[in-house]
Amino acid sequence: MRQIVLDTETTGLDPAQGHRVVELACVEMENRILTGRHLHLYLNPDRDSDPEALAVHGLTTEFLSGHPRFEEVAQQLVEYVKGAEVIIHNAAFDVKFLNAELTRIGLPAFHTMCGKITDSLLHARELHPGKRNSLDALCERYGISNAHRTLHGALLDSELLADVWLAMTRGQDALLMDFEDDGGTGANGMRLEQFDASVLKVVLADEAALQAHSEYLADLDKAAGKPCVWRGVQEA
Missing domain, CATH: 4.10.910 (30s ribosomal protein s13; domain 2)
Incomplete structure (x- = not known):
């Protein structure tokens, strides 16, 4: 199972007002294992960021002017996410911007390119109703260090979200990973294939x-x- 954890940074809050994507990052997992095959792109938006957005990501117009425009790297994104489950925190926001960028260059909507889009924020709200479920709050809840996160960055946020997602969805995988770690034996040293279900009380x-x-x-x-x-x- 191939999963992609994706995050973007933008010049503002609404693509309908001409705001653009300035950073895009994807972190790949295969069978819930981080592969290290990331996609990380800075993008020239041909406009300034709103002051509020600049305070969040710190990507200046001068810095971004030396990077490619979205249309120059769009095919990289298309190929990278093809067929994968894409996990995004507050997916509606990022997908809205990605769709605007894709529409601008005549490409179909983002959801048509990947196998599935999963909103990790909605998943967190189901697990922790009534609690704060921002990325920072989830890092604290699951014991994931984000001390190095002074500004928002798409790659760092994607890496943190990947760790959070694995922690949030661990479930039975925690048991399976424990078995794999000890060579297929349980806590009492008995190998799994030696287990006799007939001894269980009915x-x-x-x-x-x-x-x-x-x-x-x-x-x-x-x-x-x-x-x-x-x-x-x-x-x-």
Whole structure:
């Protein structure tokens, strides 16, 4: 599974007002492992950044004037993200800018180039409702050092977000990685292939549990207006 963590920096907040992308960074992961094959581009926007945006990223007009325009490197981006899941924090913002840049040079929308777009901000809000879920807040929550982040930079932010994403979505992968690290043995030294499932105790549902389950299925039938899929499982 190929995943790309992407971030941009821009001259302002709204491409409809002529604002442009000034920095684009992509960090690649294969099967949840960082490959080191990054794509990092500074772009000449042919305009100044708003003072507020400049204070965020620090990329001056003079510095950016020596770099290529988006149309000169667009094909690099197209080839890089092809077929991959692209992970973006607050994806609506970055995709809006990327679509504006692509439309300007006659190319299709960004989502048509990649396999899937995943918004890590929405994922974080589902995991941590009611809490701060900015990149800085998530770094603090998951113990990822961002002490070197004095200004926003697309590459640094992408690298931090990749670490955050791996931490947020670890789940069962944490167990799998532990098994791989110890050569396929568990905490008691027993190899996984030696595990005998027949030694596990089987606990059958009692009458009360079966009745509660039947009532639950009846509620599902009523809500759906037809027998729920579990009826078919029971009859199979």
